[in-house]
Amino acid sequence: MKRAIVVTLLIGFLMSVGLTGYGYFKYTRMTGEWFEPLHSIQSDQWRQDEEPSPPNEQKKKEQRPRLDPFTIMILGVDTRGEKKARSDTIILAAVNPTSQQVKLLSIPRDTLVKIPGYGQDKFNHAMFYGGAPLVKQTIEDFLGIKVDRYATIDFEGFIKLVDSLDGVKVDVKRRMKYRDPSDGTEIDLHPGLQQLDGKQALDYARFRKSEIGSDASDFDRMDRQQEVMKQLADKATRFTTLFRVFKLMDILEEHVKTDLTSDEIGRLAILFKGFSSSEIETMELGGTSRRMPKHGYNLWFHVVSDEEKKRIQHLIQKTLEDDKLPETAGP
Template sequence: MKRYKSILTVVAIAILGIAAGAGIKVYSILHTKSADILDAIESSIDSGSAQYAELKEQGRFNILIMGEDDVEGSRRSDTVLFATVDIDDKNMRILSLPRDTRVQIPGHGVQKLNHAFAYGGPDLLKATVEKYLGQPILYYVVIDYNSFPAVVDILGGVEINVEKRMRYVDRAGKLDINIQPGLQTMDGKTALHYVRFRKDALGDIGRVHRQQQFIKALLKKVYDPRILPKIPELTAQMMKLFKTDISPALAIQLAGFAQNELGRERIFFSTLHGQAATVNNLSYWIGDTKAANEFLNAPLEMLISGDVAENRNTNNFAGLSLSYSSAADENGNGKASGTEKKPGQVMKKDELLDLVRSMPESIAVLNGSGKAGLSGEIATRLQKIGIEVVMSANAKHFDYKSSNIVYPINAKPEVVETAKILGKLLDIPSSLIRSNNQAFYPSVIIGHDNQKLMSRIDKLIEISTQ
């Protein structure tokens, strides 16, 4: 593995890129096109590797994030995050892997996941997670806990709602955690205690949940433009916090991607589903890798709409939900934001006709449900209310549970406006109206809720002929 290069990346992408994008000299790099980022990565890796194949076929790559801690002179990693950065569909997915996850460590047999770092550092932990999830990892990031509090203090602290009192004393380890319940702004020291605490009934799973809550609070903080004046000081501290094999130029490009393309609602979190078990008198977390890969590979619109099916036997631990959520969902105990859909509202004839006439562009209809002939059927109905349809075809897959609307990346305002009007006409939530690199026109993608969509259009036809 390449030598450590202390630069900003991943979480730093959010902090530096989102906060500083408009004001630093690397403006042009921060505004690099998505295709250029993919080209830059492709040119730096082996064209015969699994990482290259995933990048070429799906427009995404994976990063392993490790929290490094020094406990009584022993380096260990009790925090392991698997992050997928999707350049094509503009989202990030972060999967927390509990430290006690039962895995096969190359050369060491079946062990707990965090033992891999102790045996062979980032290289061995990376190889272990690749084997476990069956997903190639392109880059790694190591976070130094010793520099962690200073970053939080520079940001002015983070606001977190503590669910219950957290109390633990380890005099030998010089650790005294005493955090009261309630909403509070944590300084760096308190935040570090918050993400380290595991001495309750939920153990490491509870700590994983709190770590996700902290990252969400951190992201909320760094989206605040008032952070901009603190960038020089923040950057200097970040240099101490992160070690990675991502090049500085690529890190800046990814910062621009995060700033320009990723909102908090497009950053998703999940914990490896599973169950606690005792094997040979050792406690383990038996992970559900099938559920993990469903989260990592699900189409974006399914995550946004909350349509990803989850195994009820493994998505809950001692009353704590392990279901996925977005960074915009600060409660973090349910599914991603956007799962609640507003009921359809019937519009009057004049309003309907005015909306149709105000659509500046033609549209396409794509079949994302797999039902034969559906795109042509929907296109014909839309034409009856005066919408100009220039193409009907199949979508790139048939797994769309909910109908949604897409438009080309970097589309002109008229195209975006057409997509928004179409969404209003068809009663499709704004969370399901998005840019997509596969789109050539503002397009409605028909999902498995096609009967609902058909009923909506039939009602519009009825209104238009009154």
């Protein structure tokens, strides 16, 4: 009997070692595949405390790595098999690891901006003209805020990600029906609380034009996108098995591009352990709708005033400069 117990423990130990080694291999491969620095991004702000703690102090408390506050632009893109694409989702996030604050600013696709080298146009055209580097430069020029990091995910990856996390539960507020054979869009959702799979979640997040009733506004769309993002953030932090983690790694490896390194991601995971999406704050970029001639048409643009840009600058700067430690629930 004792021998059987020993053998069982030994097998369990070997399996855990094997899974740990395989997990490390998967993690390094994933971060190696998705790592794609933008030539225009240079930042020396990411650092780690280098002063070693005495051995007895290490036993008393877990050492926390250090990261300075940073901004990151998050882009949802749909290439549809093409090299060029317009960004369907444009989010600028301010992240403060010290105070564990995260603020999200969704930028309407129709926002009137000056795209370097192309003049005034809609914001989402920057991705088509010059990819993520040009989007970064456009954001910096438009808001006067330095963008430190970026991440992109394509539509196929979003669908797989949602499916791997068993979908998202949302309360659909209205009938959503729209079909566009030119790009394969086919949205058909009914009102009510329901569990959406990956394809349905993408439709829910993207819906704007409608075949039934009035079109949805860009702000309605951005609220839905943030709602889905928060749910995914919560689900992703509640891993149930290593095999689910491995599956997520496969998806991210194939469909995400970022200039976050494996070391930075590891430190963020430690610093934001136990973080809830309810703590994420959202900001709205106010403005007015205005028709303007462009590309041979009289198009609608979201026009943002200089005062509104300064307001956003202040909110983001306040988040980045806050050095107050988050409250803890206990010793």
